[in-house]
Amino acid sequence: MKYVSEFRDKDLAKSVSAAIRREADPGRTYNFMEFCGGHTHAIFRYGVQDLMPDNVAYMHGPGCPVCVLPVRRLDDAVEIAERHNAILCTYGDMMRVPGTKQRSLIRAKADGADIRMVYSTLDALKISRDNPDREVVFFAIGFETTTPPTAVAIKQAQKEDLSNFSVFCNHVLTPPAIAHILQSPDVQDLGTVEIDGFLGPSHVSSVIGSKPYEPAAEIFGKPVVIAGFEPLDVMQSTLMLIRQINEGRFEVENEYTRGVTREGNLKAQALVEEVFDTRDAFEWRGLGTVAKSALKIREAFAAFDAEQRFEISPKQSREVKSCECPAILRGVKKPTDCKLFGKVCTPDTPMGSCMVSSEGACAAYWTYGRFRTKSARPQREAAA
Amino acid sequence: MCLAIPAKITELDGDDMAVVALEGIKKRISTALVEDLAVGDYVLVHVGYALHKVSPDEAARTLQLMAEAGVLQDELDEMTGADQ
Ligand code: SF4
Numbered sequence: 001m002k003y004v005s006e007f008r009d010k011d012l013a014k015s016v017s018a019a020i021r022r023e024a025d026p027g028r029t030y031n032f033m034e035f036c037g038g039h040t041h042a043i044f045r046y047g048v049q050d051l052m053p054d055n056v057a058y059m060h061g062p063g064c065p066v067c068v069l070p071v072r073r074l075d076d077a078v079e080i081a082e083r084h085n086a087i088l089c090t091y092g093d094m095m096r097v098p099g100t101k102q103r104s105l106i107r108a109k110a111d112g113a114d115i116r117m118v119y120s121t122l123d124a125l126k127i128s129r130d131n132p133d134r135e136v137v138f139f140a141i142g143f144e145t146t147t148p149p150t151a152v153a154i155k156q157a158q159k160e161d162l163s164n165f166s167v168f169c170n171h172v173l174t175p176p177a178i179a180h181i182l183q184s185p186d187v188q189d190l191g192t193v194e195i196d197g198f199l200g201p202s203h204v205s206s207v208i209g210s211k212p213y214e215p216a217a218e219i220f221g222k223p224v225v226i227a228g229f230e231p232l233d234v235m236q237s238t239l240m241l242i243r244q245i246n247e248g249r250f251e252v253e254n255e256y257t258r259g260v261t262r263e264g265n266l267k268a269q270a271l272v273e274e275v276f277d278t279r280d281a282f283e284w285r286g287l288g289t290v291a292k293s294a295l296k297i298r299e300a301f302a303a304f305d306a307e308q309r310f311e312i313s314p315k316q317s318r319e320v321k322s323c324e325c326p327a328i329l330r331g332v333k334k335p336t337d338c339k340l341f342g343k344v345c346t347p348d349t350p351m352g353s354c355m356v357s358s359e360g361a362c363a364a365y366w367t368y369g370r371f372r373t374k375s376a377r378p379q380r381e382a383a384a
Numbered sequence: 385m386c387l388a389i390p391a392k393i394t395e396l397d398g399d400d401m402a403v404v405a406l407e408g409i410k411k412r413i414s415t416a417l418v419e420d421l422a423v424g425d426y427v428l429v430h431v432g433y434a435l436h437k438v439s440p441d442e443a444a445r446t447l448q449l450m451a452e453a454g455v456l457q458d459e460l461d462e463m464t465g466a467d468q
Contacts, residue, residue: 038387091431092462119463120432122414145388149433152400152416203388203428206436230449258442259428265436268417358455 009232016235017051024242030056031194032241033331035178036201037064037359038229044368046231048238056238059193059331060361062177062286063201065142066093067329067353067360070283072317073170074099077139080168081105081113084310086135088115089124094141097353100317121153128157128165137306138167145203147171147295148268151275154297154304168306169297172282174204175212176293182220184287186332193331197241199234200226202256209264213252221250228256275301285319285353286329323352328361335365342366388430389450389459390443393423404429407447407456411463432463 024030034040040060043049049058062068074097081088088105095106095117109115114134118124121138128136140150150167157165178198186193200213205226213224223244227237237255244251254260275298282294297305319325323345324338335341335354345351347363354360358367391404391411400416404427411429415421418434426443427434438446450456 120414122412122432145430145435148417149414149431152414152433203430203435206428230446258438259436265417267419271417 013051013232013235016232016239020051020056020235020239020242021053023239023246024053024056025246026053026055028055029194030196030242030245031059032057032197032199032238033059033061033181033195034199034227034234035061035063035174036199036204037067037357037361038201038203039199039227039234040064040361040364041359042229042231042234044364047368048231048234051235052238056242058199059195060328060364061181061198061331062284062329063143063174063204064354064357064359064361065146065172066097066357067325068172068177068284068286069094069097069141069170069353070285070317071099071319072283072315073168074105075103075315075317076312077137077168078103078105078108078113079312079315080137080306080310081108081115082111083313084135086114086137086310087127087131088113088137088139089118089127090115090139091141091146092117092119093357094139096350096356098320098350098356100315100319102320102351121149125153125156125160125162125165128162129160132164134164135309136165137310138165139170140167141170143172143174143201143204144207144272147272147276148207148265151271154275154301155271157304158301163303166304166306166309167297169276169295171276171295172284173278173293173295174201174208175216176290177284177287178213178224179216179220180287180290180293181330182216182222184330186330195222195331196245197223197225197250199237199241200224200252202226202228202233202259205254205256205260205264207265207268209262210252210254210260211262211264217250217252223250224252226252226254226256226260228259274298284329286326320351325352325354325362328354335362338362387450387455387459388428388435389456389463390426390438390446391429392443393421393425393427393434396421396423402434404434406463407460409460409464 124138225237276295327333354362391406395403
């Protein structure tokens with residue numbers, strides 16, 4: 001198995017890499033947080049870090065939707081399936097995430113709960129139509145890219161009068177999370193995390209546009225570059241961040257012009273606005289409570305809100321004790337700092353959410369990075 | 385779940401739904417999030433919904449890259465393999 005894939009466009013990768021080496025000021029460091037798990041994946045898969053000079057580093061942010069869902073909400077979903085005997089529909093990534101006492105959806109399913117993996121909210125609607133005598137709940141997770149499909153499903157359910165369909169809404173928002181990280185004590189007081197700029201997510205931004213990042217960039221003086229998911233996009237965006245910093249700028253720039261505009265997808269935004277309202281606060285795994293960072297279903301669609309339809313009991317939810325996911329999601333620790341990493345915790349036996357999803361930092365480290373250290377840089381020669 | 389995959393629209397129906405073809409697979413998707421689509425357009429598909437249009441060149445490039453990175457098959461399996 002090849003751990004680090006080749007670049008398709010080697011010459012271009014070489015020239016971007018050379019430009020970065022030329023332009024990065026050796027007298028300083030450049031720490032960039034890639035917000036999105038898709039970037040983490042690309043950086044590891046293609047060994048992008050190895051193509052950077054020593055003073056340019058990536059930190060992995062909280063943009064993996066499975067990773068940031070607090071255990072409590074997962075436990076609640078299990079309760080909806082078990083106690084309320086509903087058919088719980090979920091995206092595949094969620095199935096293996098360990099809940100309290102390592103109880104995942106897959107375990108609950110093995111114990112008899114009716115939990116079904118779906119590819120799309122369209123599948124969940126179909127299950128509702130096919131099972132009119134059962135409650136069918138869609139376990140909605142994800143950032144701004146997955147939110148519009150949930151909005152469409154709720155509207156469709158209303159149109160068809162699918163009274164057995166509801167949504168357990170856990171959709172979260174990217175820009176407040178970025179602002180929260182920049183305001184956190186780790187960044188502001190303790191200085192344990194140094195962030196010089198952000199690689200912004202491309203698919204999320206194709207929906208919301210690049211404009212919502214502008215306040216954070218301006219208030220905190222940190223550049224944001226919206227980056228595509230291809231390795232060359234990541235490298236090109238890194239160069240754009242370095243240039244902004246060298247020139248003392250902190251703007252929102254867009255490298256992924258083939259998919260993202262400043263305004264975004266207005267039709268999708270209107271649908272989301274119609275169906276969802278902002279929550280005052282929401283708990284994120286790793287970040288704690290973040291103000292105005294998540295969505296809830298509006299009163300007009302309350303009939304489709306699982307949180308209103310089912311009584312969900314308060315519970316003492318707990319993660320696996322030594323799992324470092326929370327610190328990793330804030331950029332304070334690396335997966336290799338976790339003593340369970342690769343020993344007890346692997347993608348086959350995940351102890352935390354960061355090891356489950358392929359976008360999670362621990363899974364990326366395990367799959368592509370576990371044999372490499374800073375001194376062994378297999379791709380550097382190839383690209384120099 | 386975070387991936388999006390380019391696919392070509394082969395049929396459009398009136399109810400914001402379309403059929404896309406991709407590596408020999410046909411899949412019904414929703415077009416509720418995108419305006420002005422025509423048969424033959426390429427769209428980026430995410431969890432069963434078209435997110436935005438892409439050019440045919442971009443679609444080909446992305447597909448090839450996904451295939452090389454070994455994620456294309458996973459994504460296709462996810463599209464066709466969910467329990468119903
Ligand atoms: S290696 Fe496993 S236990 Fe450790 S932080 Fe990552 S997911 Fe948690």
